[in-house]
Amino acid sequence: xxxxxxxxxxxxxxxxxxxxxxxxxxxxxxxxxxxxxxxxxxxxxxxxxxxxxxxxxxxxxxxxxxxxxxxxxxxxxxxxxxxxxxxxxxxxxxxxxxxxxxxxxxxxxxxxxxxxxxxxxxxxxxxxxxxxxxxxxxxxxxxxxxxxxxxxxxxxxxxxxxxxxxxxxxxxxxxxxxxxxxxxxxxxxxxxxxxxxxxxxxxxxxxxxxxxxxxxxxxxxxxxxxxxxxxxxxxxxxxxxxxxxxxxxxxxxxxxxxxxxxxxxxxxxxxxxxxxxxxxxxxxxxxxxxxxxxxxxxxxxxxxxxxxxxxxxxxxxxxxxxxxxxxxxxxxxxxxxxxxxxxxxxxxxxxxxxxxxxxxxxxxxxxxxxxxxxxxxxxxxxxxxxxxxxxx
Amino acid sequence: xxxxxxxxxxxxxxxxxxxxxxxxxxxxxxxxxxxxxxxxxxxxxxxxxxxxxxxxxxxxxxxxxxxxxxxxxxxxxxxxxxxxxxxxxxxxxxxxxxxxxxxxxxxxxxxxxxxxxxxxxxxxxxxxxxxxxxxxxx
Numbered sequence: 338x339x340x341x342x343x344x345x346x347x348x349x350x351x352x353x354x355x356x357x358x359x360x361x362x363x364x365x366x367x368x369x370x371x372x373x374x375x376x377x378x379x380x381x382x383x384x385x386x387x388x389x390x391x392x393x394x395x396x397x398x399x400x401x402x403x404x405x406x407x408x409x410x411x412x413x414x415x416x417x418x419x420x421x422x423x424x425x426x427x428x429x430x431x432x433x434x435x436x437x438x439x440x441x442x443x444x445x446x447x448x449x450x451x452x453x454x455x456x457x458x459x460x461x462x463x464x465x466x467x468x469x470x471x472x473x474x475x476x477x478x479x480x481x482x483x484x485x486x487x488x489x490x491x492x493x494x495x496x497x498x499x500x501x502x503x504x505x506x507x508x509x510x511x512x513x514x515x516x517x518x519x520x521x522x523x524x525x526x527x528x529x530x531x532x533x534x535x536x537x538x539x540x541x542x543x544x545x546x547x548x549x550x551x552x553x554x555x556x557x558x559x560x561x562x563x564x565x566x567x568x569x570x571x572x573x574x575x576x577x578x579x580x581x582x583x584x585x586x587x588x589x590x591x592x593x594x595x596x597x598x599x600x601x602x603x604x605x606x607x608x609x610x611x612x613x614x615x616x617x618x619x620x621x622x623x624x625x626x627x628x629x630x631x632x633x634x635x636x637x638x639x640x641x642x643x644x645x646x647x648x649x650x651x652x653x654x655x656x657x658x659x660x661x662x663x664x665x666x667x668x669x670x671x672x673x674x675x676x677x678x679x680x681x682x683x684x685x686x687x688x689x690x691x692x693x694x695x696x697x698x699x700x701x702x703x704x705x706x707x708x709x710x711x712x713x714x715x716x717x718x719x720x721x722x723x724x725x726x727x728x729x
Numbered sequence: 730x731x732x733x734x735x736x737x738x739x740x741x742x743x744x745x746x747x748x749x750x751x752x753x754x755x756x757x758x759x760x761x762x763x764x765x766x767x768x769x770x771x772x773x774x775x776x777x778x779x780x781x782x783x784x785x786x787x788x789x790x791x792x793x794x795x796x797x798x799x800x801x802x803x804x805x806x807x808x809x810x811x812x813x814x815x816x817x818x819x820x821x822x823x824x825x826x827x828x829x830x831x832x833x834x835x836x837x838x839x840x841x842x843x844x845x846x847x848x849x850x851x852x853x854x855x856x857x858x859x860x861x862x863x864x865x866x867x
Contacts, residue, residue: 414840463738470803471764475850475861476817476827477735477796477804485794491838493792537797538835560812583771584760586815592752592763592784592826600791617856623818 342563342570345374345556351455358444359392362448364605374556382441387424387448387682425674426715426723449552468590485537495649498596503530505633513672515702549678553686574726575615579607581720604722612724688713733858747799749783761824785845831865
C-alpha cells in the first residue's frame with residue numbers, strides 16, 4: 338500500500354440554490370479542488386463519485402459521469418458509489434484505494450446533492466415488503482421520530498435534559514457562524530433553540546439538521562506526486578468502511594430480536610474503530626472529530642459509543658466547553674450538520690475538506706489549535722458507515 | 730379486535746389467546762423476526778430453520794417519541810390531527826418491535842409495562858376502521 342496525500346480541497350457552500358443544478362454545484366467544487374491542488378483536469382486519472390438519489394446522475398446515480406462530461410470527457414474511469422448518506426465516505430474510500438493500491442496517481446473524489454424540500458422520505462414506495470413503508474404506514478413513524486426515541490432513551494439512561502439537547506445546537510452555531518461555507522451563520526441563543534417548534538418530542542426544529550444543497554471535492558495523489566505539487570500535504574492515515582452488525586438493537590425495520598448488548602449504531606462504531614486501528618492511533622491521539630450530527634443526539638452519543646469519553650459524560654464536556662475547537666475534545670469544528678444541513682451524498686467530502694483546512698491551520702476562527710490528527714464519520718441508510726483519519 | 734380491516738394483511742391476528750403479531754422465529758438460534766422472514770439473518774446461526782411464530786402480548790417500552798406534527802405520507806391519520814406517542818417495545822418473548830401507543834397519554838415513560846392491542850389507526854372515507862397493532866401501558 339502506498340501513502341496517499343490529500344492535496345486539493347474544494348466546496349460549493351451549503352444552502353438552497355434554486356437557480357443552480359447539481360452539476361453547477363459540483364463544477365464549482367471541482368474547480369476549487371483542482372486549483373487548490375495545482376492540478377489540471379487533464380491530469381486527473383480517475384473519478385470516484387458519490388451517487389445521489391435526489392439529483393443528477395441520469396436517474397441511475399451516475400453523478401461521476403455528469404462531472405466528467407461537464408469538466409471534459411477525457412476517457413478516464415469513473416466509479417459511482419451508493420451508500421445512502423454515507424456515500425461521500427465510500428467514494429473517498431474507493432478513491433483512496435485506487436491511489437494506495439498503485440492503480441492511479443492522481444484521483445478526484447466528488448459528491449454533490451440538491452435535496453427536495455422537507456424531511457427525507459426514505460423510499461416513497463407503497464410496498465408491504467418495504468420495512469420503511471410498514472414503519473411509516475402501520476406505526477406512523479417518520480425519520481425524526483427514529484432519532485427522537487433514541488434521544489428519549491438517553492434522557493432516561495443519563496438524565497439528559499431538554500436544555501442540554503438545545504445547548505448542543507447553540508454550541509454548533511457558536512462555531513458555524515465563522516464558517517463561510519455553512520448555510521446557517523446566525524447566532525442561535527438557548528432561548529431561540531428552546532423556543533423552536535417541537536418536531537417530535539424531545540427534539541425541536543433547530544436540533545435537527547434540515548436538508549440543503551451542496552457539493553465538495555478533493556484531489557488525492559501518491560507521495561511522489563504530492564512532493565512535486567505541495568509543501569504542505571495532508572495524509573490519509575486511514576479510510577474505513579463498515580456495515581451494521583446483526584442484532585445491534587437499532588430498529589432499521591419494524592421488528593427483530595431484542596439485542597443482547599447496548600443499542601448502538603454498530604456500523605459507525607465499527608468504521609471508527611477500524612480507522613483508528615489502520616492509523617495506528619488511539620482515541621486520545623485524535624485532535625478533533627467531524628461526526629454526522631443529523632440531530633443533536635449523535636453529538637452526545639457517538640463520542641461515548643466510540644470510546645472518546647465515558648458513557649453519560651458527553652453533556653458535562655459540552656457544558657464545560659470541551660467540545661469547542663479550543664476544548665479537550667473538539668467536535669464538529671465546521672459547525673456540523675446543524676449549521677450546514679444535510680446534502681446527503683456530498684457531506685462525507687465536506688468533512689474531508691474541513692479536516693484538511695484544520696490540519697493546514699487554515700480554519701481561521703474555527704481553528705483547533707495545533708491540530709495534527711482529525712477523524713471524520715458518516716452514517717447512511719442500509720447500515721452503511723465510513724470513517725477517515727487524516728494527519729499532517 | 731375492533732372491527733375493520735387490517736392496515737396491511739398478514740402482520741397480526743386475533744387468536745383464541747388474544748391479539749398476536751405474526752412473525753418468524755429461527756428454531757436453531759431463537760432469533761425473532763417481524764414481519765415473517767424467509768431465512769435467519771444471524772451470521773452466527775449454524776442453520777436457518779425459520780418457523781412461523783406468534784409474538785406478544787406482554788412487553789416493556791424501551792423508548793418512545795411524540796409525533797407533534799402530522800406525519801408525511803405514506804402515514805395516514807384521522808382529521809383533526811392529534812399528536813400521538815409511538816415507541817420501541819421489547820416483548821417478553823424476544824421480539825423488539827416498533828408500535829403506536831394506545832390512548833392519549835403523552836406522559837408515558839420508558840420502562841413501563843405494555844400489552845399488545847389491535848385498534849383503529851385511521852378511518853377510510855366510508856367510515857371503515859383501518860386496524861393496526863398498538864401497545865397499551867398497563
